[in-house]
Amino acid sequence: MLFDTIAGIATMKGYSALNVIRVSGSDAIQIVNRLFVGKNLDSQPTHSVSYGHIVDDSIVIDEVLVSIFREPKSFTAENVVEISTHGGFLIADKILESLIKNGCRIAEPGEFTKRAYLNGRIDLTQAESIMDVVNAKTMTQLTLANQGLSGQVKTLIADLQTDLLTLIAKIEVNIDYPEYDDAIVMTNDIIIPQTTDLVTKIEAILIKSNTGKIIRDGIKTVIVGKPNVGKSSLLNTLLKEEKAIVTEISGTTRDLIEGELNLGGLLLKLIDTAGIRNTVDLVEKIGIERAKKALSEADLILLVLDQSQSLTEADKDLLELTKNRVRIIVGNKNDLGNSVNLENEKMIRVSAKHKIGIEALENEVKRLFIDEGLLGNNETILSNTRHIGKLKEAKNALLEAINASKNAYPVDMVEIDLKKAWECLGEITGEYGSDLLISTLFSKFCLGK
Ligand SMILES: Nc1nc2c(ncn2[C@@H]2O[C@H](COP(=O)(O)OP(=O)(O)OP(=O)(O)O)[C@@H](O)[C@H]2O)c(=O)[nH]1
Ligand SMILES: [Mg+2]
Incomplete structure (x- = not known):
């Protein structure tokens, strides 16, 4: 995927010791290099820090440290440069202005995280957890948010997806190759117990999520x-x-x-x-x-x-x-x-x-x-209302599937409900995210995140 190069101030302006300006995109290193007086950034290795000055039109704006992260080993999976400047009200704005003049675009709220997601470095649950980490006010909230960030929620959902996919695949084989002797015949005796097992798993997660939601x-x-x-x-x-x-x-x-x-x-x-x-x-x-x-x-x-x-x-x-x-x-x-x-x-x-x-x-x-x-066991707990809502939808679709099976509907009809459940799970992790959902979610982030 090809994106333009964006820049944003990642810290709060005001009386502080430092500010950080982030730049991400294929031209990130070259653009900063044009303003940087010090080592040639183009030849610096990834994960390196260089000392120098940001100079625009021969005017020294600030003495800075520049960190370089080359793609794909960066937060966004693109070339990323982080410029640590002195704090205050003027410097970061001035540097941002110079970056824009040299070909960057101002990042929208959450756009760095959105790129990390669009570039496949994190899934939607991890992106949402970043915001929870930032918003955490208690250690318990932070623990939950970190669970999500490290991918535990993603794994929890992926396990359910694997179970469901196995079931759907078996049905597909049965529909596509009914003459296959060894294709398992998807009688209700198979669909109903396996779907019921999944519902039971989801219910257990939902019960624990009450605590999670309240903590969050x-x-x-x-x-x-x-x-x-x-x-x-x-x-x-x-x-x-x-x-x-x-x-x-x-x-x-x-x-x-x-x-x-x-x-x-x-x-x-x-x-x-x-x-x-x-x-x-x-x-x-x-x-x-x-x-x-x-x-x-x-x-x-x-x-x-x-x-x-x-x-x-x-x-x-x-x-x-x-x-x-x-x-x-x-x-x-x-x-x-x-x-x-x-x-x-x-x-x-x-x-x-x-x-x-x-x-x-x-x-x-x-x-x-x-x-x-629950908290002591380091069990994965869902806490995000969106995730909980989607999981409930998935559960309802599975219940529909069970119902259809019990009423002896043809398997391809039952499969429609199972696929609906599959999509709901995919919406949690973002595999099935609509553009509107994605842009709404990321717009709630802070600038520079
Ligand atoms: N002795 C004693 N007096 C108390 C105690 N708690 C509150 N008071 C007194 O009871 C009175 C009412 O206290 P508030 O906290 O204003 O009561 P409130 O329920 O908010 O009253 P409203 O806002 O009018 O509904 C005050 O004079 C308090 O000092 C207590 O534990 N012991
Ligand atoms: Mg009162």
Whole structure:
């Protein structure tokens, strides 16, 4: 494949020690060489670093180090040059300008990674993992992202593809050469069990992927309760920051207040809400509507009760409303007493104000969301919503195939469903990526990546 030569700044501009400008394409080395005063880059070996200056129109722009990676042993599998410059606001822009003047084109967001993919150096799951590596905020997120980057997701899908392809190939032989004695007759007795095995494998992957998705995207954790029970105090204590206003007045919080918490590798996206009650205050009313909406979208609900008083109707309504959700009941104001006792319900007793019992609360969150065994085993876990969605589609197509077999449809009809499943798997790794999908995915990358 032949592409033009692109250039982009791979680092953030601003007060930093260094910036890196990346150039990729068949002319990358020659173009940089025209601006470089130092050794002749054309004759430098791959994976070498040269010291010199970038000079344009006899004006020295900066003292730089230039790394050369010759095709195919580079990130994009093309000739790549990385210019390390001093940091700051001007230098990198000026060098980029000179590169453009000399025949480069400015890279689009994600274009370097896109080339790595288009040149077959990485598959789509690895490309997507690069973005996850960049976006990781906790070590667990990073571990998952690195699994994808090293090709574990690719291998996981490839194993399924191999099984499926074997099955499809057997059917094809049977359709093409029905007279072959040794071609296995694809009776339902063969198609149904083998397809069922595949569905079982996919289901096992999908079950684990719940944990993966939550690790990757963070847990949307909504703190709810009636007014004045200490929701905002709990948010502040968890975040170790006075983020929300706390007063003894009921109805203090009006809008949603958000903060992020790294809990032993789990990312919690905490949202404090307005206390839920009947009110005539217009602003508070809107706040309560927002609280209810956040509640409906939560992955985890922290339902806060005030232990210094007995339960009110408002508390009971909220207990009922959230009973089938993933929730933790938090008995706050433990320092003032414990008038609340729930039958058959676990309640974590804390004092948000005095920071008591917080660790127990955090442990409960971990217990609910981290399958320790899963992460410890270094098993491959799918976490990307797109991958999970496509795998579910593949599973559904396989179920259709089983159904068609059971209804004694001809094998070539069954094969259509199996091929659909095959395509879904291919879309995960990018073998079947549509142009639109590919351009949308890479446009989410940062510049220079
Ligand atoms: N003694 C004691 N007081 C607490 C505790 N937690 C919160 N409070 C007090 O309870 C009052 C209400 O606290 P907030 O955190 O504002 O309660 P809230 O649920 O956010 O209230 P709204 O925003 O009005 O819904 C404040 O005076 C807090 O200092 C606690 O654990 N013990
Ligand atoms: Mg509040």
